[in-house]
Structure formats: structure tokens, C-alpha cells
Amino acid sequence: MDKEEIISKLLAGEMKLYQIDKFSENATEALDIRREFIEKYSDCELSQIANYTLDMEMAMAKNIENPIGTVQIPIGVAGPLKINGEHAKDDFFVPLATSEGALVASINRGCSAITAAGGANARVIADKMTRAPVIKTESLVEAVKVKQWFEDKFEELKEIAESTTSHGKLIKIDPIIIVGNYVYPRFVYSTGDSMGMNMVTIATEKVLEKLYKDLGVHAIALSGNLCVDKKPSAINIVEGRGKTVVADILIPEDIVRTKLKTTAKAIEEVNIAKNLIGSAAAGSMAYNAHFANMIGAIFLATGQDEAHVVEGSLGITTAEDKDGDLYFSVNMPDLPIATIGGGTRLETANEGLKIIDCAGSEKVGKFAEIVISTVLAGELSLIGALAAGHLAKAHKELGR
Ligand SMILES: CC(C)(COP(=O)([O-])OP(=O)([O-])OC[C@H]1O[C@@H](n2cnc3c(N)ncnc32)[C@H](O)[C@@H]1OP(=O)([O-])[O-])[C@@H](O)C(=O)NCCC(=O)NCCSC(=O)C[C@@](C)(O)CC(=O)[O-]
Ligand SMILES: NC(=O)C1=CN([C@@H]2O[C@H](COP(=O)(O)OP(=O)(O)OC[C@H]3O[C@@H](n4cnc5c(N)ncnc54)[C@H](OP(=O)(O)O)[C@@H]3O)[C@@H](O)[C@H]2O)C=CC1
Known part of the structure; x- marks a missing residue:
């Protein structure tokens, strides 16, 4: 059957989209026919979705059904981020895919403060995946x-x-x-x-x-929802799921002032009023400002299952004024991540992992420590901006 015949059968409802593969030379040809059908059906042009470099034959084997192309999201880097972990011990540039203006700048600012202060301490304290x-x-x-x-x-x-x-x-x-x-x-x-x-x-x-x-x-x-996969839950917070990770930093007073334009006292107060009391008043399960921003951006850049952002968004941020210096920490009980399998095999994701030397085996502990240190950086910068009254200004300048 040739392309025109397939498309007219699809338009007449006589063939299903996934059946195209049977009549095509290869997965890429089927993909093009499928996209052309969608262009006709939806009366739109998809020249950008059509523009990709991924090996779709490989993707179709394990990562996608009914493909019509790919989506592109800008990728930036934040860093250098100094980490004193058990597995991650270096200065890293972290890949972040997002369309939210000001986010990478903010995380970058957190990295700058953390690195100037000597680096983030990060540890993986538990490692488990569940099915119930x-x-x-x-x-x-x-x-x-x-x-x-x-x-x-x-x-x-x-x-x-x-x-x-x-x-x-x-x-x-x-x-x-x-x-x-x-x-x-x-x-x-x-x-x-x-x-x-x-x-x-x-x-x-x-x-x-x-x-x-x-x-x-x-x-x-096979899944009875006590796992709990891809939903926020108390059991995952208490028992842990994926990697359970913690990170902290002590930032000297002068770095808080010059990099974050505020004081430890003001950051402590915002953290208590917003992340702790505000979250409690809202009945929130996440006592933090925006873990999901860092998790979402790293997940997209490195081929993680994007639905797990909901789990990665859980956790607590603490801040304490120590005689003018700032003690700051984040805990993440529920971080499902990988350096092998799933979407990590896709070429752009694999390159994202390579930026931080986290592609392949024996790397997931290092990756977990880099992820939580990046979360620490993003939390620090946003709470700092809120304390300084800079949030709206930042987004006016960088996001509109
Ligand atoms: C925008 C800044 C960083 C300016 O911050 P600043 O302190 O005015 O900027 P600066 O020019 O003095 O530079 C300080 C550092 O910021 C970084 N920086 C500065 N500009 C850039 C840039 N263009 N590109 C890359 N990096 C940049 C850079 O690291 C630099 O340090 P250095 O490296 O020079 O030592 C600051 O105001 C900020 O972080 N604002 C907060 C923005 C933010 O965190 N947004 C997060 C998303 S908000 C959201 O989605 C969730 C929310 C808010 O609704 C959740 C909630 O309810 O809380
Ligand atoms: N099935 C489901 O209910 C759900 C599936 N998913 C999807 O599952 C996928 C992730 O599943 P996952 O099992 O991680 O991945 P894969 O199905 O891609 O399998 C990865 C395999 O890699 C092999 N492997 C090779 N080296 C290593 C190593 N060093 N460490 C661990 N494994 C290694 C393992 O084989 P071996 O086992 O033989 O040792 C492992 O099973 C994602 O695509 C996600 O979106 C998400 C939620 C639910």
C-alpha cells in the first residue's frame, strides 16, 4: 500500500494509526506518514515536530508508540556547582531543560553562592523501589x-x-x-x-x-496504589521511595549579602512563614518552595520518567540564622531516578547525563547527589529572592 492510500484509509477510519508500521519500509517512514495524516486531520503544519535527530527506530522499540516526531525544550546549564558528596565530589555544570525564564538564572545564582561557600554536602541515605x-x-x-x-x-x-x-x-x-x-x-x-x-x-x-x-x-x-507510583503520598515520605537524599550548606554572612542580596535572618523567617507554616495551612504534602522546578528541568534534560516529578516534589527545606551565617538544607524522601534504562537511552538524554558524568552503570548515587544539590541551589535562590522582595522583578526582567 502506498502513502496516499494509507492516509486515505486513515482518514476514512479504515485503518488504525499503529497499523501503519506493517505497510512501511521502516519506523521512520511510518512516522512520517502518521504525521502527515495528523497534519491533514488537524489542518495544521508540523514542520517543527518533524525536525529531529533522535534514532526513532530505537525509540520505537522501547520508548514510544504512534510517534510523529519530537518536542524540543531549551536546555541550559547552571554551575559550576561544588558538591562534597559521597559519590559526587567535583564542580558540575547541571543540564536543565525548561521554558520558564528566570529559572536557570536563579539556580545558577544558588550554585554560585554554594560554590563560594565551599560546596554542598549531599548524601543518599536510602535506596528502594516499590510495587504493591x-x-x-x-x-x-x-x-x-x-x-x-x-x-x-x-x-x-x-x-x-x-x-x-x-x-x-x-x-x-x-x-x-x-x-x-x-x-x-x-x-x-x-x-x-x-x-x-x-x-x-x-x-x-x-x-x-x-x-x-x-x-x-x-x-x-498488580498495582494496588500502596506502591505509591506517580502520586504524592505519606507512605513514600515516611518509608522513602527511589533514592532518599539529603543536602545542606553553611553560607557565610557576606556571601548571603553579596550573592543573595539579603540576610540569614530574613531567609529563616521566609522559610518558616512560607515553607513550613504556609504549607501546613494549605494542607500541602511538600514543605518546600519549588523542588518541582529543579526536578522537572533535570528530568527532562536527562530522560527520567517525567511523571515522577510529582514524587520528586516532596520534601522539606530548612533555614537557620547562625549568628548572621545561613544554615540551609533540603531533604527528598522520594526521588525515582536512573542512569540506565527507560528514557536515559535516548541520545539527547544520554548526552545530558554525560555533561555530569552520570551515564551508565555505577553512577546513580552520584546522579542523586547532583540532583539534590541542584535542588538546594534552586531553593536557596528563590527563598533569597522572596526575602529580598525580588521575585516579581526577576520574572518581569527574565520571563516576560
Ligand atoms: C534572577 C535573579 C537570579 C537575579 O539575581 P540578582 O542577585 O539580582 O543578580 P546578579 O546580577 O547580582 O547575579 C547574581 C547571580 O545570579 C546569577 N545570574 C543572574 N542573572 C543571570 C542570568 N541571566 N543567567 C545566568 N545566571 C544569572 C549568577 O549566578 C550571578 O552570580 P555570579 O555567577 O555572577 O557569581 C534572582 O532575582 C532570582 O533568583 N530570582 C528568583 C527567581 C526564581 O527562583 N524563580 C523560580 C521560579 S518561580 C516558580 O516557578 C515557583 C513559585 C515562585 O511560584 C513557587 C512558590 O510559590 O514559591
Ligand atoms: N512497568 C510499570 O509499571 C512502569 C514502568 N515505568 C517505566 O519503566 C521504565 C523504567 O523501568 P526500569 O526497570 O528501570 O528500566 P528498563 O525496563 O529499561 O530496564 C532496565 C534494565 O537494565 C538492566 N541493567 C543493566 N545494567 C544495570 C545496572 N547497572 N543497574 C540496574 N539495571 C541494569 C536491568 O536488567 P536485569 O533486570 O536483567 O538485571 C534492568 O532491568 C521507564 O521507561 C518508566 O517510564 C514507569 C512506571 C511504571
Whole structure:
């Protein structure tokens, strides 16, 4: 079938978009036909979406269905950012993809203050990825038996789960919550340098096959929302999910004054009134100013799953006036990230990771420390700007 015939069949509703691939020489040709159909259907020209360099054959294998091109977002860098981490020990230029004017300038200012003050301390304090199915039983009594089965058989179940992966390790199945006749076991894994959601989903399904074989009960959904994937939740804040990371810095008074144009006292007061009391008054789950800005920009630049920004946005910022110097910290309990797998294989994302030497294996700890140090920089600069009364001015000058 030639292109014109395919497009007229698509317009007549006689063919589905994903079926084009069968009649095309290769994925790129199918992509072009699909985009041409959308141009006709939506009566618009897509010359910019058509303009890309990614290897779409590779992307189609694992990263996208029904592709029509790519989106472009400007990428900037902030830095140098000095980090005194356990894994990240250097000065870094951090790649940030965003369309929000003033954001990179602000993060850059935070980097400048942190670097002048001797560098951010950053540590990964926990590392786990979770999947929690929901299992339906006949009664509460049977639900308790299922819970007991998970507890008694842990070592055997660990072997079964780990038979599906050479990098994933099942650390625990905990908590196991019972609600009526439903059971929610939270499977907790370490996943190496991958974010791990495909890995842990496949491993958990294998254990559920054994549950069905042994007890005749089955999961009614492989994800029962106790995971909690891609939603903000208290359990992720308390138990941690992905990487749990912390960072802090002590900034001398003169650097607070010259770089941030304010004082430690004013920053402490804004942080308490805004990030702590204001967030409490709003019933917010995130006691910070804009973690999501830094997380979103780094995620787009490095091929992370963008839906996990919602988890990365959780965490607390603290600020304390120490005789004129500023103690400043951020904690992030729930940072799902990867340096292998998922979108990190896409060429532009891989280059983004290379800027900070974080592409590939044995790099995810370093990447986590760079991410949280960048969050520290962005928080510091924005709270500083609010304390100095500069927020509106900055966005007037750089964002409009
Ligand atoms: C805009 C600044 C940085 C000016 O800040 P400034 O102190 O007036 O600028 P400066 O010219 O004195 O330069 C100080 C440093 O800023 C950086 N800098 C300065 N200009 C640039 C530039 N063009 N490009 C790159 N870097 C720049 C640069 O690092 C420089 O230091 P140096 O490197 O020279 O030692 C400051 O006013 C600022 O940070 N404002 C805050 C803006 C901000 O954080 N916006 C975040 C997004 S707001 C939002 O989305 C969330 C929100 C606010 O709604 C959440 C909430 O509810 O809180
Ligand atoms: N399935 C789901 O429910 C969900 C999926 N996702 C998507 O899942 C993807 C991420 O899943 P993820 O499992 O991380 O990635 P991939 O599915 O891309 O798999 C990555 C694989 O890389 C292998 N690997 C090689 N070297 C390493 C290393 N050093 N450390 C860790 N693994 C290594 C592992 O193989 P091996 O296991 O054989 O060791 C691992 O399973 C993203 O695209 C995301 O959008 C997101 C949310 C939910």
C-alpha cells in the first residue's frame, strides 16, 4: 500500500494509526506518514515536530508508540556547582531543560553562592523501589492467612522475584496492609542504576504466580496504589521511595549579602512563614518552595520518567540564622531516578547525563547527589529572592 492510500484509509477510519508500521519500509517512514495524516486531520503544519535527530527506530522499540516526531525544550546549564558528596565530589555544570525564564538564572545564582561557600554536602541515605499489588480474598480471616504466607515464605519469594532480574534485589515485603478482605503487600527492591519500575513489576508478578499456586488467591491488580507510583503520598515520605537524599550548606554572612542580596535572618523567617507554616495551612504534602522546578528541568534534560516529578516534589527545606551565617538544607524522601534504562537511552538524554558524568552503570548515587544539590541551589535562590522582595522583578526582567 502506498502513502496516499494509507492516509486515505486513515482518514476514512479504515485503518488504525499503529497499523501503519506493517505497510512501511521502516519506523521512520511510518512516522512520517502518521504525521502527515495528523497534519491533514488537524489542518495544521508540523514542520517543527518533524525536525529531529533522535534514532526513532530505537525509540520505537522501547520508548514510544504512534510517534510523529519530537518536542524540543531549551536546555541550559547552571554551575559550576561544588558538591562534597559521597559519590559526587567535583564542580558540575547541571543540564536543565525548561521554558520558564528566570529559572536557570536563579539556580545558577544558588550554585554560585554554594560554590563560594565551599560546596554542598549531599548524601543518599536510602535506596528502594516499590510495587504493591492488591489481592482479594474471601474474608478477613483468609486475608490474614495471605499476610502470614508472605511473611513465612519471604526467603523463597525473594529467590523467585530475583530469578527475573540480574540487578534487582528484594529487600522486604513490608508493610502488608489489610483492609476488609483486601491485602496490600508492599514489595521493596533495590534496583541498581535503573529506576526499576519495569524490573520490580515483572519480579512481583512472578511472586504472585506462586501465591496463586499455593493459596489459590490472585491479585486483582498488580498495582494496588500502596506502591505509591506517580502520586504524592505519606507512605513514600515516611518509608522513602527511589533514592532518599539529603543536602545542606553553611553560607557565610557576606556571601548571603553579596550573592543573595539579603540576610540569614530574613531567609529563616521566609522559610518558616512560607515553607513550613504556609504549607501546613494549605494542607500541602511538600514543605518546600519549588523542588518541582529543579526536578522537572533535570528530568527532562536527562530522560527520567517525567511523571515522577510529582514524587520528586516532596520534601522539606530548612533555614537557620547562625549568628548572621545561613544554615540551609533540603531533604527528598522520594526521588525515582536512573542512569540506565527507560528514557536515559535516548541520545539527547544520554548526552545530558554525560555533561555530569552520570551515564551508565555505577553512577546513580552520584546522579542523586547532583540532583539534590541542584535542588538546594534552586531553593536557596528563590527563598533569597522572596526575602529580598525580588521575585516579581526577576520574572518581569527574565520571563516576560
Ligand atoms: C534572577 C535573579 C537570579 C537575579 O539575581 P540578582 O542577585 O539580582 O543578580 P546578579 O546580577 O547580582 O547575579 C547574581 C547571580 O545570579 C546569577 N545570574 C543572574 N542573572 C543571570 C542570568 N541571566 N543567567 C545566568 N545566571 C544569572 C549568577 O549566578 C550571578 O552570580 P555570579 O555567577 O555572577 O557569581 C534572582 O532575582 C532570582 O533568583 N530570582 C528568583 C527567581 C526564581 O527562583 N524563580 C523560580 C521560579 S518561580 C516558580 O516557578 C515557583 C513559585 C515562585 O511560584 C513557587 C512558590 O510559590 O514559591
Ligand atoms: N512497568 C510499570 O509499571 C512502569 C514502568 N515505568 C517505566 O519503566 C521504565 C523504567 O523501568 P526500569 O526497570 O528501570 O528500566 P528498563 O525496563 O529499561 O530496564 C532496565 C534494565 O537494565 C538492566 N541493567 C543493566 N545494567 C544495570 C545496572 N547497572 N543497574 C540496574 N539495571 C541494569 C536491568 O536488567 P536485569 O533486570 O536483567 O538485571 C534492568 O532491568 C521507564 O521507561 C518508566 O517510564 C514507569 C512506571 C511504571
